[in-house]
Amino acid sequence: MNDPRSVLWFGSCVILLSACAETSRAPAPLAASPPSAAAGCQRAHPGLGAVRLGKVRAGSSVALARSPASQGGGSPSRVLAYVADADETTLRTIDVDGRREIAATNLKGRPEQVLVLADGRVAVSLRASNAIEVLEPSARDDVALDSRCVVDTLAEPVGLAATPDDQTLLVTSGWAHALTAFDAESLAPRYQVDLPRDPRAVIVSEDGKRAFVAHVVEARMSVVDLEPGGHAARQIDLRAGMPSSEGADMPRRKGCQGFALAQLEPEPNLRLASRLFDRVFAPMVSVNPGDASESAGYGSESPSEVSEVAVVDASAERALTRVVRPSPSGTAQAECLLPRAASYDGGALYVTCLGIDSLLKLDARSLDPARSELKRWKLASGPTGVAIDRERQRAVVWSQFDHELALVSLADDSPPARVSVSRQASAMTANLALGRKLFHQMGDPRISADGRACASCHPDGREDALTWSTPDGGRQTPMLAGRLTDTAPYGWLGSSGSVKDHLTKTFERLGGQGLAEAEVSALVDYVTSLVPPVERALPKAFAQQRLIERGRALFESAETSCGNCHNAGRAFSDGEHHQVSTPPSFGQATGFDTPSLRYVAGTAPYFHDGRYKTLDEVLIAPDHAMGQSTQLGRDDRAALVAYLGTL
Amino acid sequence: MRERGLRWALLASTCLSLGHASPALADVIANPAIANPVIANPVIADPGLPVIVTVDVDSIPQGSVPPPLREADAAAGDALALTPAGDISPVGLNLKKIVSKLSKRGKRSLAGLRSKRVQKDVAELTPREPELGALYQPMPDVAEFIGESVAFACGHDFPRSPMRWETVLVEPDGQAQLEIKDSWLDASHCSVNSVSSARVAFKAIAWAGAEPWLFAMRDEHSITFLMSRADDVSADAMVGAPFTVRGGFTRVTLPIGRWGSGSLVATLPSLGLKLPAKPEKQRRGRPAAASEPPTSEQPVQVAIELVQTMAETSPTLLIRRTVPKVLPSDR
Numbered sequence: 001m002n003d004p005r006s007v008l009w010f011g012s013c014v015i016l017l018s019a020c021a022e023t024s025r026a027p028a029p030l031a032a033s034p035p036s037a038a039a040g041c042q043r044a045h046p047g048l049g050a051v052r053l054g055k056v057r058a059g060s061s062v063a064l065a066r067s068p069a070s071q072g073g074g075s076p077s078r079v080l081a082y083v084a085d086a087d088e089t090t091l092r093t094i095d096v097d098g099r100r101e102i103a104a105t106n107l108k109g110r111p112e113q114v115l116v117l118a119d120g121r122v123a124v125s126l127r128a129s130n131a132i133e134v135l136e137p138s139a140r141d142d143v144a145l146d147s148r149c150v151v152d153t154l155a156e157p158v159g160l161a162a163t164p165d166d167q168t169l170l171v172t173s174g175w176a177h178a179l180t181a182f183d184a185e186s187l188a189p190r191y192q193v194d195l196p197r198d199p200r201a202v203i204v205s206e207d208g209k210r211a212f213v214a215h216v217v218e219a220r221m222s223v224v225d226l227e228p229g230g231h232a233a234r235q236i237d238l239r240a241g242m243p244s245s246e247g248a249d250m251p252r253r254k255g256c257q258g259f260a261l262a263q264l265e266p267e268p269n270l271r272l273a274s275r276l277f278d279r280v281f282a283p284m285v286s287v288n289p290g291d292a293s294e295s296a297g298y299g300s301e302s303p304s305e306v307s308e309v310a311v312v313d314a315s316a317e318r319a320l321t322r323v324v325r326p327s328p329s330g331t332a333q334a335e336c337l338l339p340r341a342a343s344y345d346g347g348a349l350y351v352t353c354l355g356i357d358s359l360l361k362l363d364a365r366s367l368d369p370a371r372s373e374l375k376r377w378k379l380a381s382g383p384t385g386v387a388i389d390r391e392r393q394r395a396v397v398w399s400q401f402d403h404e405l406a407l408v409s410l411a412d413d414s415p416p417a418r419v420s421v422s423r424q425a426s427a428m429t430a431n432l433a434l435g436r437k438l439f440h441q442m443g444d445p446r447i448s449a450d451g452r453a454c455a456s457c458h459p460d461g462r463e464d465a466l467t468w469s470t471p472d473g474g475r476q477t478p479m480l481a482g483r484l485t486d487t488a489p490y491g492w493l494g495s496s497g498s499v500k501d502h503l504t505k506t507f508e509r510l511g512g513q514g515l516a517e518a519e520v521s522a523l524v525d526y527v528t529s530l531v532p533p534v535e536r537a538l539p540k541a542f543a544q545q546r547l548i549e550r551g552r553a554l555f556e557s558a559e560t561s562c563g564n565c566h567n568a569g570r571a572f573s574d575g576e577h578h579q580v581s582t583p584p585s586f587g588q589a590t591g592f593d594t595p596s597l598r599y600v601a602g603t604a605p606y607f608h609d610g611r612y613k614t615l616d617e618v619l620i621a622p623d624h625a626m627g628q629s630t631q632l633g634r635d636d637r638a639a640l641v642a643y644l645g646t647l
Numbered sequence: 648m649r650e651r652g653l654r655w656a657l658l659a660s661t662c663l664s665l666g667h668a669s670p671a672l673a674d675v676i677a678n679p680a681i682a683n684p685v686i687a688n689p690v691i692a693d694p695g696l697p698v699i700v701t702v703d704v705d706s707i708p709q710g711s712v713p714p715p716l717r718e719a720d721a722a723a724g725d726a727l728a729l730t731p732a733g734d735i736s737p738v739g740l741n742l743k744k745i746v747s748k749l750s751k752r753g754k755r756s757l758a759g760l761r762s763k764r765v766q767k768d769v770a771e772l773t774p775r776e777p778e779l780g781a782l783y784q785p786m787p788d789v790a791e792f793i794g795e796s797v798a799f800a801c802g803h804d805f806p807r808s809p810m811r812w813e814t815v816l817v818e819p820d821g822q823a824q825l826e827i828k829d830s831w832l833d834a835s836h837c838s839v840n841s842v843s844s845a846r847v848a849f850k851a852i853a854w855a856g857a858e859p860w861l862f863a864m865r866d867e868h869s870i871t872f873l874m875s876r877a878d879d880v881s882a883d884a885m886v887g888a889p890f891t892v893r894g895g896f897t898r899v900t901l902p903i904g905r906w907g908s909g910s911l912v913a914t915l916p917s918l919g920l921k922l923p924a925k926p927e928k929q930r931r932g933r934p935a936a937a938s939e940p941p942t943s944e945q946p947v948q949v950a951i952e953l954v955q956t957m958a959e960t961s962p963t964l965l966i967r968r969t970v971p972k973v974l975p976s977d978r
Contacts, residue, residue: 243912320908320956327969367965371967373697
């Protein structure tokens, strides 16, 4: 710990020092080629097979359907669960009542979310394949679904939702930071809306006029107008403050882990006086990364991470939760710091949490339901999705890591029934599976003293868009996925020659006791296997191509000298240290390691201390010594940014 | 063992009582699992879960706490028809001049703080008897007062300043009265002039066993809560500023408006609104007795939340109480 080089932030495996360096594979410009429609998405055999159970119109990794009773009463109606098995290219069909897997459907890519459409078709987002696949059930539940079409989307389709009239299918694209509306029947694209980075879950208001979108980072929610005549997007600030014992002003904290959304649904059984309306719930984590300029060390004195469910007034479009108040010591159970899915039912909010592998039942009437926990169920590892079967008062939860479906009774205290789901041996090795569990493990003193997990700062294996205080100064969290190959050394000061070495040092810095050798190896295997965003090679307009070419020329020119350090042949790094701070900052003796520029466009903020919010800010900033870009005009900077967006 | 048993009995009784729909408590959610987690959910035996109830805001009586005297009005003091100075027995306070009891060093330091023209007296006001009271000097733009006692300097040049003495009386039917007495501190005569008094009725909205512990009253723009003495209070509101008085009891006013929210968290050493123990006289050579008798009660964290979206016709009032953690060894 005395060696400054050993005090790097965990994420500093890849350094993002740069100025002329900050940008990588840019999200696709929305003006570029729109997603394409595929012929034959409609039902081939209308009315056949299972139909949507209830009125669930938001996607999850598990969705419920009802299989109609067979003619003549040969077999009764049964509830089916469609499971998006993200480890494989498979959609699994589970007979919920029979508690067994009855079919597996091969998909064109690995699924992220699944949504049963009004006519019984099943839409699946194929995240790494940049596509939506639409399937159709047949008369038999126990056979694979028929693929009707595969529709291209912008990069990383994740969240799915249908409008209340079931005419439109909405898809969020994480890397392309966009919401795309498709005709629900033909899957013809209707319009796209640009959003802030990392959108995930999407839900639609009861009147169908607005969509609400969660964002993994930056503690915000987007609101998108869905009515014809303009599809404006607005943002709701979800940041809350935390009262201090000194009674000082309450600065707003930051936020992360905004994967899930749920909304209140009208309930006629509630008494009139207490009817709740227009509340949207956003499970997240309230974060205080500390004052980077004071370098207090890995967050603040107050709890650096506190679970929160922000309550939003949908009509007013603003957050009602202004304050987060940690549970009193001695009474807090393990907090939900990696929330991944949410669903509302009967005055309660159900949230699945990675890391603690639990389903939480929270009081939805609360100003911060995270503080009003009513019950929790311990489940198999990796609960990524939840669906509520209201009729039978049960929650169906999919645990991806352990490949298990849990049937949780909401009506009594019987233990959850567990349905083990098959897996292909080749899909994920035991080593990778162990690494993934370790990556998400909360409260493990071997990893960190305060219980945080790797995934706390690296959601989805990427970064939290935060700059953390460290003993060396502020350190921006770098992206892991796709940036660990050929980019040694690791750490902002380049003090680790290997990922394994860096992980070991990271545990020490976080006060962890350290993992066993085999576990570290598993974790290394997992983080180096993380899937980076994949941009579809869309044909670009001539003007855009010219702009990118101009940017490439500038990047490689002696005028800017960007390419001198960010060598295209070495993952846009050179593996060397450079003194780039003006004035020199702590750590100046060795300088900073040149970070890779892969995927740089989607990883703001920039520079080792996160001082620049955009790439353009980096290019015009006079207070660093990276390359020579301050002399560039606006058009040249735009060209350079466009090029960086392709890396 | 006996203490363990008592602790469990206390825990069980408070859980059950909070969960019960008492006459004044209108837990408005029909779903019993949500409305009453204590009864519907035996998992509450896990001490980590809070006890949550909601209250129908419409069931809370309307009233208002009168505005305090303002220092600006003191200039027109003669027109205020003050009661005669000197006798403050109706207020229920003792006024004590304390300068003469100070040490020489104290005298010197106090003297250094005052002008030579000012009479060198300091008076201290304290309750005559232990009471559920809060004594403070209201000031504009100040929203939090700690009201244990008031001391003021006496001198001809000092203006009159307002003082408020609030006491709570818990009535046999479980309701509560907040009595508010406003007075002027008359520095020129080193006395207190009682001006007015008022009573405001509060209704019990939460119970611990058979004892009510939280009372409320509302007006058009806010809800005011009374509870026992709090070690700390943290309050926040979207519309307007919360107002807090902490003394022998705690009074917090949370503003509420449509599409707004307000909340408070307080740590209560004891839930019940009880009179503080009378301090024992210190015997020579022996340490003073503790101001409160030892108790098996553990501090409880309570939270009160008010939420109202634009579309909701009335706010949701949620009360959350953290059940003290019971260690396995206590079971």
